Amino acid sequence: MNHFQYIDGVLHAEGVSIPALAEKVGTPFYCYSTATLERHYKVYASAFDGLDATVCYAIKANSNQAVLKTLAKLGAGADVVSVGEMRRALRAGVAPDKVIFSGVGKADAEMREALDADIAQINVESIPELEELNRVAIDMGKKARIAIRINPHVDAKTHEKIATGKAENKFGIDWTRAIEVYRMAAAMEGIDVTGIAMHIGSQLTDLAPFREAFTRLSGLVEKLRDEGIIIRNLDLGGGLGIAYQGETPPLPDAYGQMVRETVGHLGCHITLEPGRLIAGNAGVMISRVMYIKDGEAKRFVILDAAMNDLIRPTLYNAYHEIIPVDEQGEKDKQALVDVVGPVCETGDTFGKDRKLPDNLQPGDLVAVMSAGAYGAVMSSTYNTRALTPEVLVKDDAYAIIRPRQSIDELIGLDRIPEWLD
Numbered sequence: 001m002n003h004f005q006y007i008d009g010v011l012h013a014e015g016v017s018i019p020a021l022a023e024k025v026g027t028p029f030y031c032y033s034t035a036t037l038e039r040h041y042k043v044y045a046s047a048f049d050g051l052d053a054t055v056c057y058a059i060k061a062n063s064n065q066a067v068l069k070t071l072a073k074l075g076a077g078a079d080v081v082s083v084g085e086m087r088r089a090l091r092a093g094v095a096p097d098k099v100i101f102s103g104v105g106k107a108d109a110e111m112r113e114a115l116d117a118d119i120a121q122i123n124v125e126s127i128p129e130l131e132e133l134n135r136v137a138i139d140m141g142k143k144a145r146i147a148i149r150i151n152p153h154v155d156a157k158t159h160e161k162i163a164t165g166k167a168e169n170k171f172g173i174d175w176t177r178a179i180e181v182y183r184m185a186a187a188m189e190g191i192d193v194t195g196i197a198m199h200i201g202s203q204l205t206d207l208a209p210f211r212e213a214f215t216r217l218s219g220l221v222e223k224l225r226d227e228g229i230i231i232r233n234l235d236l237g238g239g240l241g242i243a244y245q246g247e248t249p250p251l252p253d254a255y256g257q258m259v260r261e262t263v264g265h266l267g268c269h270i271t272l273e274p275g276r277l278i279a280g281n282a283g284v285m286i287s288r289v290m291y292i293k294d295g296e297a298k299r300f301v302i303l304d305a306a307m308n309d310l311i312r313p314t315l316y317n318a319y320h321e322i323i324p325v326d327e328q329g330e331k332d333k334q335a336l337v338d339v340v341g342p343v344c345e346t347g348d349t350f351g352k353d354r355k356l357p358d359n360l361q362p363g364d365l366v367a368v369m370s371a372g373a374y375g376a377v378m379s380s381t382y383n384t385r386a387l388t389p390e391v392l393v394k395d396d397a398y399a400i401i402r403p404r405q406s407i408d409e410l411i412g413l414d415r416i417p418e419w420l421d
């Protein structure tokens, strides 16, 4: 069930009217549905029923404290990639033993804080990082529980900027060198080898690359066992895609079945790190039309949101459906327009040749759909535009979970060196 739908002629988020919300919050803003977040988490988690598995939500997708708390209350763990994200997860109430620290380059201070917090596992991505973690752990008189992230050299068949499992990608240790690096890690005083990790990319719409990668992973675990290196935790990463433009990605149940088939026999604890699947379709970005400009070649709909608010179309040529908040407008869609923002870049375009109503007016609201993941978290203040506010709805209630930043506050962050005074 979709929790963003037309009720009495206007788009609602659960029981909350979007135009009413826009009046109160101003535009643009992000709006998330609690019911959708919860449903996605539960559907995903239940795909692993009967397995010894933990769902560690990849908080990079949407790390607002209120979103994290919503998921933490359902029992979600967290996959974090910086000390900032780790603090967010712990502050939102995620238990430390359900926190996994991923990422290609962790600083000493981040390793120390992670060891102090006694989180479940640190995923190591290179030999130098392993050596550094060993040094830090010995210095602290601790043993770091680690997994080594393996790059399986599998093409995830996704956008090149979000594929992570190919030989030319910076992520993980080549699977061909895995045994050698595990031997090295097993001999280190400050390291406790507990797991193996993999994440081959994001927005995958086919199970085949996962199946290939996990089969390779399973072979590695068996080889490591032969060497006397016991792997207790398999971290399978995230990556399952969502529908942005009619894609039909596999459902979580089919993914869960494939996990059972490829690695179920190993008897390991399994960690999963979904991000987009949980948050993507649980959020929309609401924006107001500022101007309609009829150019010689095109009609442009100029929104008050821009690439700084939602970078995905600019960065990945990503498709986000754009719909009028007024239902009659949705029925009358016929004009082909380019939907753009006010930022001074040609790439500040949310969609080209999109169908919107002919009579769309300045002041009308539109919703940019599927914007709950990698939306607000990737926003910036480019063109000295304040960060976009975020709103969470639950039934008929709403809460502003990140207020609109004032522009003066933003400018006030700069410091003038004394020689300019």
Ligand SMILES: Cc1ncc(COP(=O)(O)O)c(C=O)c1O
Residues within 6 Å of the ligand: 058, 061, 079, 102, 103, 199, 201, 202, 203, 237, 238, 239, 240, 273, 274, 275, 276, 277
């Ligand atoms: C290590 C790791 N885990 C999990 C994720 C979450 O991916 P997704 O949002 O595609 O589920 C990412 C991002 O791609 C990642 O790098």
Ligand SMILES: N[C@@H](CCCC[NH3+])C(=O)O
Residues within 6 Å of the ligand: 060, 162, 202, 203, 312, 316, 373, 374
């Ligand atoms: N930011 C990307 C996903 C990156 C996944 C992180 N490893 C997107 O918006 O599609």
